[in-house]
Amino acid sequence: MSGAKTGPSGFINTLEETLIALLLGLMTVITFANVIARFIFNSNILWALELTVFLFAWLVLLGAAYAVKAHAHLGVDAIVNILAPGPRKVVALIAALCCxxxxxxxxxxxxxYWAVFADLPPTSGRWFPTGFDLKARSQSFYEVQDVPMLGALRFLEDLINYGESYEKLPKVVPYLVLPLSMLLLVYRFAQATVQVLRGEADRLVASHEVEDELDEARGPCD
Incomplete structure (x- = not known):
């Protein structure tokens, strides 16, 4: 196994890919099961739609971070392509730092946004954190609309809800994807910045080289 596949980076790659595959699979299974329930059994899985929306949100947000790693985001590279290697690296570095x-x-x-649902203090300061707002009102008792509470998550009742029971899934669970995905996004842009500094990449987005790679993959069959 190569070095690129091991260590913290390899673990994060595996985690992202596994989560994305799992989310896609769960969305497919839940949606299919709800269709069967409606049209064959004349019934309905009440929580299916809401859970599918949450899963889709997780998929999009985690996928955004993974796409940075894969250089799969689209962008305009007309100006970058006419620059010499030196200026191109400078422009790419500026773009990476801005991102x-x-x-x-x-x-x-x-x-x-997520902290108040986790009974944690949000940061203070308008643009940059200057500390923590210990006077912020906890919203850990907020629940989702339809998804029932899972037995495996009952520990959250004592941990953040002061012993009060949940009937539905607390919002802290599905909203966890917000800080998690943004942390991954920071990590991926930090990786991209290092790649530009090392000369391993000269842009952050997909370029016309992707079209060349697709043509090579198609082979000489045309």
């Missing part, structure tokens, strides 16, 4: 800074702001906002 990294923006992803850090997204991470702060995502944590602040």
């Amino acid at each position: 990294l800074a923006f992803s850090l702001l997204l991470l702060t906002g995502a944590y602040d």
Whole structure:
């Protein structure tokens, strides 16, 4: 096994790919089961739609971070392509740093939104964290609309809900994807910045080289 496949980076790659595959599979199974329930058994899985929406949100947010790693995001590279290698590296580095800074702001906002549902203090400060707002009102008792509470997550009742029981899944669970995905996004843009500095990449988005690779994959059959 190569070095690129081992260590923390390899673990994160495996985790992302496994989660994305699992989310796609769960969405397919739940949607199919609900169709069968409706049209064959004249019934309905009440929580199926809401859970599918949550799974889709997880898929999109985690996929956004993974797409940075795979250079799968689309962008305009007309100007980059006419630059010499030196200026192209400078432009790519500026773009990477801007994306990294923006992803850090997204991470702060995502944590602040999720923290109140986890009975944690959000950060203080308008643009940059200046500490924690210990006076923020906890919203750990908020529940989703339809998805029932899972027995395996009953520990959350004592951990964040002061012993009060949940009838539905607490919002802290599905909303966990917000800080998690933004943390992964920060990690991926940090990786991209290092790649540009090392000369391993000269842009963050997919270029016309992708079209060449697709043509090579098709082979000489045309």
